[in-house]
Amino acid sequence: MIARLLLSLSLSVLVVLPIRAETPxxxxxxxxxxxxxxxxxxxxxxxxxxxxxxxxxxxxxxxxxxxxxxxxxxxxxxxxxxxxxxxxxxxxxxxxxxxxxxxAVGGVLVGKDSPAQSLADLKGSKIGIAGGPLDKSWLILRAYAAQSANFDLAGQTEQVYGAPPLIFKSALSGDVDAAINFWHFMAKMEASGLRKLVDIADAAKALGLDPExxxxxxxxxxxxxxxxxxxxxxxxxxxxxxxxxxxxxxxxxxxxxxxxxxxxxxxxxxxxxxxxxxxxxxxxxxxxxxxxxxxxxxxxxxxxxxxxxxxxxxxxxxxxxx
Incomplete structure (x- = not known):
């Protein structure tokens, strides 16, 4: 009798205990x-x-x-x-x-001794680009160059496309005259002595876009x-x-x-x-x-x-x- 009573009480407790949902x-x-x-x-x-x-x-x-x-x-x-x-x-x-x-967006960097002061100054230069021809930063820069200086950035430069680490190394070694890279590689490139020529956020703002x-x-x-x-x-x-x-x-x-x-x-x-x-x-x-x-x-x-x-x-x- 006592055993049956204890079992009944235990079942009652089990019934009222809340079921804890599993964390997704x-x-x-x-x-x-x-x-x-x-x-x-x-x-x-x-x-x-x-x-x-x-x-x-x-x-x-x-x-x-x-x-x-x-x-x-x-x-x-x-x-x-x-x-x-x-x-x-x-x-x-x-x-x-x-x-x-x-x-966060990247930008265009050149060597600290580069004479370039604007995108138009890159005429005839070799530009390293992280990504491909449809990289969004590259497209924005092309539009900005055309608007600000009537300069065909794609037609009057040589482009070299590659992964961000490759463009990073090419810029530091001087294998390219300028480099367009993602923001974190750009930060390390600046810290290593390269100079920012154009910030993508500034180019976007000049085109009437919201950098925010x-x-x-x-x-x-x-x-x-x-x-x-x-x-x-x-x-x-x-x-x-x-x-x-x-x-x-x-x-x-x-x-x-x-x-x-x-x-x-x-x-x-x-x-x-x-x-x-x-x-x-x-x-x-x-x-x-x-x-x-x-x-x-x-x-x-x-x-x-x-x-x-x-x-x-x-x-x-x-x-x-x-």
Whole structure:
């Protein structure tokens, strides 16, 4: 009798115990040595993902194309890309959404003894470009050169395309007369003695574009946004919290330094300053400004760059009200 009573009481307790929901895991595929790892490391180190109700799983990828293949194939939940790529995918019928990460852009650098003072002074020069002929920074610079100096930057220079580390080395060795590179390589190049000739942000502003528009961001699928809205909201909040730490806490950068591949104090300081300068404002993206940028890219890069996108597709940018 006593045994049956104890069993009955135990079952009663089991019935009323709450069932704990499993914490959702977000798989984020990024370049193994990309600067986004500094933010993701900060999120995990300070357990900002747990505070947002998620568990972050970072997957290192060899290249951006591999990350996109994994994302499109459902092998990962989040990747990093630019919003123009997201706009192209949305125009093609794919429900992808962009969460802002960085507004940092690169620039054109020349040797400290170079006589060049403007893009027009590069006539007949060899320019190293990180990426290919449709690299967005290159397109903006071409438009800027044409507008500001009536100079055909592509037609009157020799272009050498390559991966960012190759362009970095070519610029330092003098194998190219000028180099266009991503912001973090540009920061290290300046710290190594090269001189900035033109900043992409300044060229964009001269073309009537808004340099505050974040170009890079996290990409998620609309399906996940609908089915796991709280998880995406938690991830966006964790990203913003990490940015706040990185914007204000020098000690956090000292902790991250082993990951940053900074060979000198000057490179370390330049990378820290460049990252901080690239942190976008905590406010909705100006969609009119983004649409203006997209239309310029359509004019410069055409269908090869943006596919069927001719204007900013509705729903490209994430907001907590999505």
């Amino acid at each position: 895991t977000l798989r984020v595929a990024v370049l193994k040595f990309g600067t986004v790892n500094w933010e993701l490391d900060t999120i995990q180190h300070h357990r900002l993902d747990a505070a947002g109700g998620i568990s972050l799983q970072v997957q290192g990828m060899a290249g951006g194309s591999a990350a996109k293949v994994a994302f499109q194939g459902g092998e990962t939940d989040v990747i990093v890309s630019d919003w123009l790529w997201v706009a192209r995918q949305r125009a093609a019928g794919k429900d992808y959404v962009f969460i802002p990460y960085s507004k 528009t974040p170009l890079l961001g996290y990409v998620v699928k609309g399906e996940m946004l609908r089915d796991n809205a709280d998880a995406i909201k938690g991830f966006a909040a964790a990203s913003r919290a990490a940015k706040t730490i990185l914007a204000t806490d020098d000690a956090e950068w000292d902790r991250l330094r082993p990951r940053m591949n900074a060979r000198t104090d000057a490179q370390f300081d330049a990378l820290k300053a460049g990252f901080r300068a690239g942190i976008p404002a905590d406010q909705p993206i100006d969609e009119a400004a983004a649409d203006k940028m997209l239309k310029l890219m359509v004019r410069l890069g055409g269908e090869k760059l943006l596919g069927q996108a001719t204007e900013l597709p509705e729903g490209t940018f994430y907001s907590s009200g999505n």
